[in-house]
Amino acid sequence: MARYKNGINGAISGKIGNVVGATCRGIAYLRSLPETTKGPTQKQINQRLKFALVMGWLKPLLNIINIGYQILTGDKTPMNRAVSYHLREAVTGDAPDYGLDFKKAIFSRGELLASWILEVLCLVNAVLRIKWGNGPASVFSNDSDKASFIIYNPAKEAFVTFTNAAARADRHAVLQLPEDFAGDVVHAWQHFVNVEGNAVSTSVYLGALMV
Incomplete structure (x- = not known):
């Protein structure tokens, strides 16, 4: 707020743009309007x-x-x-x-090839078994590529991950889920990572499974 000394037109009163003129105890002041958010x-x-x-x-x-x-x-x-x-x-x-x-x-x-899923089974004691088939070996599908799995339990709001769980050439993986997942529906995904860790496949959804 600034003090205003009367000019040739007298003290300013009221609003001009974003400035308001007012007088208090005979002293004229100018103040800016508060910003509205x-x-x-x-x-x-x-x-x-x-x-x-x-x-x-x-x-x-x-x-x-x-x-x-x-x-x-x-x-x-x-x-x-x-x-x-x-x-x-x-x-x-x-x-x-x-x-x-x-x-x-x-x-x-990524550019690595995904495998086709042949079987996804929930066994006793919260064990999950996945089998897959591979295409011809190539730079995009190497036997040494590592399969990783992501399991999500909505009821528990919890993820369980299995990185480098098996080689592509193994064509299967057996995953031990937490015992308290028994009786819950989980969602599962699989993807591959090469041995150098600088190339991946696009993850594949394996479905909703009752543990």
């Missing part, structure tokens, strides 16, 4: 809800995503890329009750 729009609130949902869900998989999205980074981090994809493709529902379409989740994206 608008709250977030509903669209912005909804986008924040979606972002919080996706970021919270992917955060436990940071190490896997750093490898799985490494070739797509550009000026963004692997996690930024993963979050952007899931915001566009995997969020379902209406505000504020958003959810995720697990079938559309992708935790790695």
Whole structure:
């Protein structure tokens, strides 16, 4: 607030633009109008809800995503890329009750070939067995590529990961899930990483499974 000495037109009274003239105890003052701030729009609130949902869900998989999205980074981090994809493709529902379409989740994206899944079985004692078939060996499908698996339990809101669980040439993997997963439905994904760790396959959704 500034003090104003009368000029040839006298003291200013009232608003001029973003300035208000006033007199207090015979002294004229000029003060600026307070800035008004608008709250977030509903669209912005909804986008924040979606972002919080996706970021919270992917955060436990940071190490896997750093490898799985490494070739797509550009000026963004692997996690930024993963979050952007899931915001566009995997969020379902209406505000504020958003959810995720697990079938559309992708935790790695790359040029290595995926194998075709032959069998996914839940055995006793929370054991999961996966069998797959491989195409002809090539630079994109090497017997030494390592199979990794991601298991998510919505009821427990918990991930279990198995990195380098088997070689591509093994054509199967046996995974021991936590005992308290028994009786729950879980969602599973598989992808491959080469031995150098600088190439991956796009992850494949294995389905919803009753443990």
